[in-house]
Amino acid sequence: MSFGLPIRQHLGDALDKYSMEMSNLTSRLTVFMASDLGVEQETLMGTFQGKTQSVAFHYYPPCHHPDKVIGITPHHDGLGLTLLLHVDDTPGLQVRKNGRWYPLNPLPGAFVINVGDILQILTNGTYKSAEHRVLPDVEKGRATVVMFQNACVAGIVKPLPELGEATYKAIDHVEYVKGNFRALAEGTRFVDGLKIM
Ligand SMILES: O=C(O)CCC(=O)C(=O)O
Numbered sequence: 001m002s003f004g005l006p007i008r009q010h011l012g013d014a015l016d017k018y019s020m021e022m023s024n025l026t027s028r029l030t031v032f033m034a035s036d037l038g039v040e041q042e043t044l045m046g047t048f049q050g051k052t053q054s055v056a057f058h059y060y061p062p063c064h065h066p067d068k069v070i071g072i073t074p075h076h077d078g079l080g081l082t083l084l085l086h087v088d089d090t091p092g093l094q095v096r097k098n099g100r101w102y103p104l105n106p107l108p109g110a111f112v113i114n115v116g117d118i119l120q121i122l123t124n125g126t127y128k129s130a131e132h133r134v135l136p137d138v139e140k141g142r143a144t145v146v147m148f149q150n151a152c153v154a155g156i157v158k159p160l161p162e163l164g165e166a167t168y169k170a171i172d173h174v175e176y177v178k179g180n181f182r183a184l185a186e187g188t189r190f191v192d193g194l195k196i197m
């Protein structure tokens with residue numbers, strides 16, 4: 001693809017349609033999550049509805065020295081939910097659990113759904129945002145399309161009151177996003193500073 005024109009003009013309607021489908025998928029997922037958490041569907045759905053989305057198109061070229069490079073450094077996603085589509089069957093995504101890295105191999109037609117730090121806060125820590133990274137493949141390139149769904153309660157990032165005594169401080173959404181980017185650049189986690197001890 002040539003990048004002479006803004007990407008918006010290349011993708012046009014396809015991007016609008018994809019964005020709408022990802023919002024619909026998010027709403028459908030929140031129905032299951034609300035039932036699991038024991039909160040009203042509308043309450044959780046409302047935290048995502050009408051909020052911003054951002055999309056990333058990643059390409060990781062093949063690399064013959066995988067021990068010397070990293071595709072994406074270990075991080076937690078900072079927003080609400082992440083919907084990740086594998087464009088090919090090249091592996092590379094890994095998730096950390098109990099100090100060990102586990103591969104998340106692509107399944108045809110399946111999305112990888114990641115809980116972001118905001119959803120961790122909204123659910124008062126019931127759902128945990130998982131640390132993940134990408135390692136390059138020796139033989140094949142790898143492409144992914146990643147949609148980040150934002151969420152908040154009336155402009156505030158805070159635990160849903162239905163979920164008991166808050167274990168995170170409330171913060172204005174704009175301040176959250178700024179602080180989260182700053183922390184990411186510094187290699188720290190903004191959400192840790194919001195935890196009520
Ligand atoms: O491309 C991937 O598999 C992961 C991308 C990712 O973690 C991100 O964009 O936050």
Ligand SMILES: [Fe+2]
Pocket residue numbers: 075076077132
């Ligand atoms: Fe990520």
